[in-house]
Amino acid sequence: MSELRDFLTAMGAVYEPVGERVNLNDRRFIVNPELAARIHDRSRMIYAGNLLGRTKREFMPGSSLLRELGKMKGPNKVWVDDRVGWLFVCGRDIFEESIVRAEGVLEEGTFFLVMLGDDCLGYVRIETQDGRRLLRNIFDLGDFLRRERRILE
Amino acid sequence: MVKSPPTEKRLMGAGVFLDRYKAMGHELRGSERTKRAIRVNTLLASREEVVRKLEARGVKLTGIPWLRDGLYVEGGESSVGASFEYLLGLYSIQEAAAQFPVEVLSPNPGEIVLDMCAAPGGKTTQMAAWMRNSGVVVAVDVRRDRLYALENNLERTGSENCVAYCADAASFDYGGTLFDKILLDAPCSGNYVTDHSWFNKRNVRDVEANAAEQRRLLGAALGLLKPGGTLVYTTCSLEPEEDEYNIQWLLDSHDGELVEVEGPGSPALTEAMGRSLSKEVARCRRFWPDEMETQGFFVAKVVKQ
Numbered sequence: 001m002s003e004l005r006d007f008l009t010a011m012g013a014v015y016e017p018v019g020e021r022v023n024l025n026d027r028r029f030i031v032n033p034e035l036a037a038r039i040h041d042r043s044r045m046i047y048a049g050n051l052l053g054r055t056k057r058e059f060m061p062g063s064s065l066l067r068e069l070g071k072m073k074g075p076n077k078v079w080v081d082d083r084v085g086w087l088f089v090c091g092r093d094i095f096e097e098s099i100v101r102a103e104g105v106l107e108e109g110t111f112f113l114v115m116l117g118d119d120c121l122g123y124v125r126i127e128t129q130d131g132r133r134l135l136r137n138i139f140d141l142g143d144f145l146r147r148e149r150r151i152l153e
Numbered sequence: 154m155v156k157s158p159p160t161e162k163r164l165m166g167a168g169v170f171l172d173r174y175k176a177m178g179h180e181l182r183g184s185e186r187t188k189r190a191i192r193v194n195t196l197l198a199s200r201e202e203v204v205r206k207l208e209a210r211g212v213k214l215t216g217i218p219w220l221r222d223g224l225y226v227e228g229g230e231s232s233v234g235a236s237f238e239y240l241l242g243l244y245s246i247q248e249a250a251a252q253f254p255v256e257v258l259s260p261n262p263g264e265i266v267l268d269m270c271a272a273p274g275g276k277t278t279q280m281a282a283w284m285r286n287s288g289v290v291v292a293v294d295v296r297r298d299r300l301y302a303l304e305n306n307l308e309r310t311g312s313e314n315c316v317a318y319c320a321d322a323a324s325f326d327y328g329g330t331l332f333d334k335i336l337l338d339a340p341c342s343g344n345y346v347t348d349h350s351w352f353n354k355r356n357v358r359d360v361e362a363n364a365a366e367q368r369r370l371l372g373a374a375l376g377l378l379k380p381g382g383t384l385v386y387t388t389c390s391l392e393p394e395e396d397e398y399n400i401q402w403l404l405d406s407h408d409g410e411l412v413e414v415e416g417p418g419s420p421a422l423t424e425a426m427g428r429s430l431s432k433e434v435a436r437c438r439r440f441w442p443d444e445m446e447t448q449g450f451f452v453a454k455v456v457k458q
Contacts, residue, residue, distance in 0.1 A: 032313075032314070034288070034314075035314060035315075035316055038289045038316055038328075040327065040328035040330075041318065044319055044325070045316060045318055046297075046300055046304060046317050046318065046319050047300075047303070047307055047317040048315075048316045048317070049313055049314075049315075049316070050313040051307075062308055063309060063311075064308070064311050082237075085237065089237070116237060119237065121237070141237075141241065142240060144305055145234075145235060147305050148305060151302050151305070
């Protein structure tokens with residue numbers, strides 16, 4: 001799964017998921033052996049085990065992978081406060097001056113997890129806009145609410 | 154505007170259904186509402202942690218005495234549907250009665266469990282939590298549009314021992330697997346407590362059609378259980394055709410023992426709409442909205458011989 005490896009490298013993380021890998025269209029799952037033994041009809045399967053992420057133009061990690069990375073030492077991380085965290089999960093980007101603390105070097109192009117205390121809210125890519133450093137929102141957990149809204153519509 | 158044929162009109166409307174409930178011994182107003190409830194996701198948080206974090210945001214919570222992980226939302230400044238804790242999967246919004254069937258089924262770590270009509274996945278994720286992500290939950294639903302919500306819920310709550318299929322749960326090929334436990338939360342007519350326009354949408358013929366589909370699923374469920382395995386059958390319908398009559402049908406036509414459902418609610422009916430049923434049917438539980446402050450609900454527990 002080279003796309004996952006590339007993502008982890010860009011994040012500064014080392015992580016090797018354990019289990020059988022299952023691909024369903026653009027989604028990548030990791031499945032324990034007991035669950036793998038119960039998979040009989042892949043044509044009708046829509047979800048299995050632990051969703052590592054989705055591969056579209058680039059690899060987008062699922063929330064459980066973010067949860068794992070958030071617990072580790074190693075990945076690039078920035079911490080924000082409640083107010084900025086909420087704007088972030090509403091889909092907004094973050095300006096550098098809103099960062100409370102950072103682990104990793106804020107270089108253009110690198111990926112950072114966005115943390116609120118011990119919890120990972122999503123991740124960003126460092127960009128420069130009008131001479132200001134910007135943390136571009138790539139994925140945030142507010143996506144669950146946006147998906148729920150789309151389902152209801 | 155299309156008018157319903159006269160016969161259909163006689164079978165629908167609040168009066169028709171409220172008269173039926175009165176004949177079953179319950180004078181309901183038709184305006185009862187349920188209390189808002191959440192369920193702590195014990196895969197990711199403890200009850201104390203969720204209470205502490207939400208109360209710090211101004212949400213008032215009280216425990217639901219008859220549920221392990223349920224909490225009533227009594228009010229407060231913040232919305233429980235849009236909080237960091239919800240997005241992080243620390244709890245789910247799940248009506249109190251809807252949390253009860255999994256407590257009755259009580260799935261254990263390591264077991265192989267089938268969730269027959271699984272979408273939108275509230276009970277699937279609850280089972281994963283009871284099983285501490287060990288063993289397997291096979292979640293099946295025929296409605297692809299409803300399964301998107303299930304996928305979302307599995308991901309958000311970190312439920313990792315589940316495989317989900319879009320299929321008819323009664324005819325799907327499970328590769329010869331027989332299950333330790335099965336939850337059949339059957340598609341049903343619903344009830345007026347959670348749907349304000351329910352009385353204008355439902356008629357007695359819908360109830361009969363749903364009951365027939367439920368019997369098809371019930372029969373299949375018994376066939377998919379291991380001997381000694383447990384089936385929990387549940388609906389959110391107050392109509393006896395979908396509840397007690399179907400359990401009577403199961404007792405008459407299949408090899409299963411009805412087990413006492415302990416806990417809240419009332420014993421199920423043994424006399425309903427002029428029909429007498431076996432005494433054992435009273436081992437099931439019925440939630441009347443006026444008594445329970447929940448939606449209408451029915452739960453039966455069957456052990457395969």
